[in-house]
Structure formats: C-alpha cells, structure tokens
Amino acid sequence: MKLNLYNTLTRTKAPFAPIDPKNVRMYVCGPTVYDYAHIGNARPVIVFDVLFRLLRHIYGEAHVTYVRNITDVDDKINARAAERYPDMAPEAGIRKLTEETAAQFHKDIAALGVLRPTHEPRATDHIQQMIDIIVALLAKGYAYVAAGEVLFDVRSMKDYGELSNRNLDDQQAGARVEVEAHKKNPGDFVLWKLSEPHQPGWESPWGRGRPGWHIECSAMSARYLGEVFDIHGGGLDLIFPHHENEIAQSRCAHGTPVMANTWMHNGFLQVEGEKMSKSLGNFVTINELLETEKFGGRKWPGEVLRLAMLMTHYREPIDFTAKRLEEAHSILNRWSEIAFGTNVGAYEAHLLDGHPLLDDLNTPLFVTQMHGLFKSAKAGDTTARVNFRLGLQLLGFEGIELPGAARALRTAQVADDPKITRLISARKAARAAKDFKESDRIRDELAAMGIALKDTKNKDTGEIETTWEVAR
Numbered sequence: 001m002k003l004n005l006y007n008t009l010t011r012t013k014a015p016f017a018p019i020d021p022k023n024v025r026m027y028v029c030g031p032t033v034y035d036y037a038h039i040g041n042a043r044p045v046i047v048f049d050v051l052f053r054l055l056r057h058i059y060g061e062a063h064v065t066y067v068r069n070i071t072d073v074d075d076k077i078n079a080r081a082a083e084r085y086p087d088m089a090p091e092a093g094i095r096k097l098t099e100e101t102a103a104q105f106h107k108d109i110a111a112l113g114v115l116r117p118t119h120e121p122r123a124t125d126h127i128q129q130m131i132d133i134i135v136a137l138l139a140k141g142y143a144y145v146a147a148g149e150v151l152f153d154v155r156s157m158k159d160y161g162e163l164s165n166r167n168l169d170d171q172q173a174g175a176r177v178e179v180e181a182h183k184k185n186p187g188d189f190v191l192w193k194l195s196e197p198h199q200p201g202w203e204s205p206w207g208r209g210r211p212g213w214h215i216e217c218s219a220m221s222a223r224y225l226g227e228v229f230d231i232h233g234g235g236l237d238l239i240f241p242h243h244e245n246e247i248a249q250s251r252c253a254h255g256t257p258v259m260a261n262t263w264m265h266n267g268f269l270q271v272e273g274e275k276m277s278k279s280l281g282n283f284v285t286i287n288e289l290l291e292t293e294k295f296g297g298r299k300w301p302g303e304v305l306r307l308a309m310l311m312t313h314y315r316e317p318i319d320f321t322a323k324r325l326e327e328a329h330s331i332l333n334r335w336s337e338i339a340f341g342t343n344v345g346a347y348e349a350h351l352l353d354g355h356p357l358l359d360d361l362n363t364p365l366f367v368t369q370m371h372g373l374f375k376s377a378k379a380g381d382t383t384a385r386v387n388f389r390l391g392l393q394l395l396g397f398e399g400i401e402l403p404g405a406a407r408a409l410r411t412a413q414v415a416d417d418p419k420i421t422r423l424i425s426a427r428k429a430a431r432a433a434k435d436f437k438e439s440d441r442i443r444d445e446l447a448a449m450g451i452a453l454k455d456t457k458n459k460d461t462g463e464i465e466t467t468w469e470v471a472r
C-alpha cells in the first residue's frame with residue numbers, strides 16, 4: 001500500500017516512508033484549554049484521527065504512536081483562571097480551569113468518533129524538558145537573555161523560515177512592527193519569561209517564570225517521539241510562527257537536519273468566507289452543535305459533524321453551513337440501512353493501491369465511492385460489503401449509533417412528506433367508513449416505509465387518535 005502525503009516543508013506530494021515502520025510517529029498540536037472548543041478546532045482533531053486510523057491500518061495498531069498535546073499554560077489561560085478562581089494560587093487556578101476545559105474537550109470530541117491518541121501530554125507536566133532545551137540553546141549560542149526573557153535569536157539559524165518560506169531580510173524590510181528594544185531582531189521569540197507573583201511560574205535558572213508557547217511542543221514531541229519523527233500536523237495558521245519556531249528550537253537544540261519529515265496542515269473551517277475564530281466572534285462550539293438548537297435551529301449528532309468535515313479535502317477551506325450538515329445527515333441515513341453487528345473485527349479487509357485515502361487523504365472522493373460500495377453491498381455483493389465496512393471504520397463511523405442519528409432526520413423528513421400525511425388521513429377516513437381491510441392495508445404500506453402507527457383512544461371524546469413514529 002503506497003501512501004502519498006502532501007508535505008508543507010517541500011511543497012510536494014511524496015510517498016510516505018516512516019523512519020521505523022514498527023513505530024510510526026505523529027505529533028499534532030492540541031487545544032489551548034481555557035474555553036469550549038469551536039467546530040473549527042475540531043477540524044484538525046478529525047482530520048488527523050482519520051490519518052491515525054489509516055496509519056494503524058497500514059502499519060498495524062501496535063506500530064503507530066500518536067501524540068496530541070494539551071496546552072495548559074498560556075496568558076489567555078492565566079487571565080481566565082485569575083478571573084474564575086481569584087482565591088487560588090495561580091498554578092492551582094490554571095490547573096483547575098484547564099482540567100475542567102480538557103474534560104469538556106474530551107467529551108465533545110468523543111461524540112465526534114475520535115480515538116484517544118497514544119499520549120496526551122500536558123505542557124505543565126513537562127516544564128523540566130523545556131528548561132533543558134532552553135539551556136542547550138543558550139549553550140550553543142542560539143538564544144540570549146534580555147529584560148527578564150530568554151529569546152531565540154532567529155539570525156543565528158542559517159535556514160530559519162524554511163517551512164513558511166519566509167526570508168528574514170524580506171520580513172525585516174517590510175516589517176511594520178516596532179522592534180522591541182530588548183530584541184536583537186524583530187522576529188526573535190520568547191522561550192522563557194519571568195512571572196509576576198500573581199502569574200503562574202516555575203523555578204528555572206533564569207528565575208521564577210513560565211515558558212513561551214512554541215517551546216512546549218519541542219519538549220513534548222522530543223519526550224514521546226524522539227528528536228526526529230515522521231509527521232507533524234496542525235491547522236494552517238500554525239505554520240507561522242508556531243511550527244517555524246518549533247523547528248528552529250528543536251533542530252538547533254538537537255543538531256538535527258529536520259524536526260519531522262512530513263508537515264501537514266489542514267485548511268480553515270470558515271463562516272461566510274472568514275476563518276471561524278474566537279477573536280472574530282463568528283464561532284459555534286462543538287458543545288452547542290451537539291446539545292442546543294443554536295445552529296440551523298436543531299441539534300446535530302456528532303457523526304453528522306464528522307462526515308460534514310470529511311466531505312471536503314483536508315487542505316481545502318470548508319464553508320460551514322446547515323445545508324452541508326443536512327447533506328451529511330442524509331448520507332448517514334442511507335448508509336445506516338446496512339447494519340453490522342457491534343462485534344466489528346478490526347480492519348480485516350485491505351486497501352488497494354490507488355485508494356483515495358492513500359492519495360493524501362482524499363476523503364471527499366472516498367465518500368463518493370462509498371455510495372457505490374453501499375449500493376453493491378445492499379445488492380448482496382459480499383466484497384463490497386467488507387469494503388464498505390472497512391470504509392466506515394477508516395472514516396471513523398464504526399461503533400457509532402448510525403441508526404439513532406438517522407432516525408432524527410427521518411422523523412423530520414416524514415413530518416414534511418405530503419405522501420405520508422395523505423396516507424395517514426386516508427387511513428383515518430377508511431376507519432371512519434369501517435373499511436378495516438383498507439385501513440390495515442395502509443398501515444402495512446406505512447410499515448414498509450419504516451413508519452409505525454399507534455392508535456390510542458381519547459378518554460374524553462372516545463375518539464381514536466393516531467400518532468406515528470419512525471421505526472427504523
């Protein structure tokens with residue numbers, strides 16, 4: 001099975017060759033946990049979950065290590081924790097806030113059918129590893145101390161800017177940002193900064209302080225995956241500065257030619273052409289979509305949100321609309337007509353070369369092909385049935401209650417369907433005329449469409465009232 005992946009570092013699609021096929025290693029930047037995650041944040045989580053499933057399928061479940069971190073130290077977190085838990089010590093306050101938020105995140109993404117990564121390290125549990133890297137960077141002349149900060153000197157690294165294709169001279173010439181007086185170059189970034197007593201802080205060779213954002217991922221990836229690993233992922237917005245700076249720190253500290261061989265970035269989930277983000281205020285949380293009627297006037301099952309995401313290629317932008325969710329819902333509704341037992345044997349079938357998922361995770365093309373597999377499987381083709389089921393597993397719909405989700409949509413469709421309303425009143429008329437044969441025939445006709453009727457006698461009027469529900 002040949003897997004091709006697009007690599008942001010080389011700007012080409014190339015065959016994927018793991019460093020060690022017995023331990024394929026992937027790191028994806030996880031959420032900064034201070035508030036509910038929005039549905040844009042769910043995109044990398046779902047996209048890299050599909051890649052995780054695919055890698056496990058190709059190399060074997062025991063041979064893939066997937067790390068997705070939790071960023072639990074950040075100035076937005078500090079501010080929120082101080083506001084919510086003013087009486088707690090700052091370190092305890094951020095711990096409480098981030099634990100609560102991380103629990104909510106796990107609950108949200110579990111509803112989206114996302115597997116747990118192999119490791120989910122928290123930044124605050126890896127402060128020592130960060131300090132070790134900063135010490136190495138200082139010793140090798142890649143960093144300096146100024147005005148209570150340890151900074152990375154971007155000019156000290158020959159090929160800084162390779163990932164985002166930025167040249168430092170262009171950057172400086174066009175820079176509109178004021179150079180902060182203590183920095184040697186405007187692009188120098190913080191590795192460590194001193195904390196005020198009211199801010200969370202850890203002891204370090206430079207005094208009580210806290211890490212910069214980028215250093216966390218350098219520390220945690222090295223801890224769980226080694227100095228050089230296979231795949232590093234995240235959203236497009238992380239290419240610069242976050243990933244560029246992770247690369248600078250890791251390569252300079254470890255003296256390696258690359259940090260990860262393949263860099264993958266998902267496109268943005270957008271609302272009316274703009275990136276969904278907290279700062280623009282155009283966001284809807286995963287929790288609101290699952291639990292409230294805020295978006296499109298109804299609740300959306302997690303599997304619908306998941307399929308809606310996979311109907312677009314991961315590098316393309318997605319416009320997030322209720323129409324797209326309706327479409328995903330009716331596809332799942334159809335697919336759920338084939339029932340598999342709950343005892344699903346894992347990945348028993350094999351992907352053939354040329355499978356769309358092997359072509360840089362072409363999920364939209366695969367979703368289209370799944371319609372064909374579904375039709376053939378329904379017509380009794382056993383190979384198609386096995387492949388359809390494997391498709392469900394790889395896309396992440398195994399073990400999800402498809403019929404449950406489908407029923408909600410079907411109910412909405414039935415309520416709007418004039419044919420069904422007509423049949424129900426025709427049956428009422430037949431009963432009134434004591435034509436029980438006809439009334440039974442209509443009942444059977446509706447049952448064949450998956451609609452169950454229930455007659456109850458109204459105690460006050462003595463009249464028979466008929467209600468319906470979707471039986472499957």
Ligand code: AMP
Pocket residue numbers: 029030031032040041042043044234235236237238266267268269270275276277
């Ligand atoms: P954050 O918590 O903002 O660091 O974001 C967590 C992850 O979500 C990162 O990989 C971001 O790139 C990604 N992300 C944030 N907003 C969007 C969006 N609108 N569409 C796709 N990915 C996003």
Ligand code: ZN
Pocket residue numbers: 028029030217242246
């Ligand atoms: Zn990161």
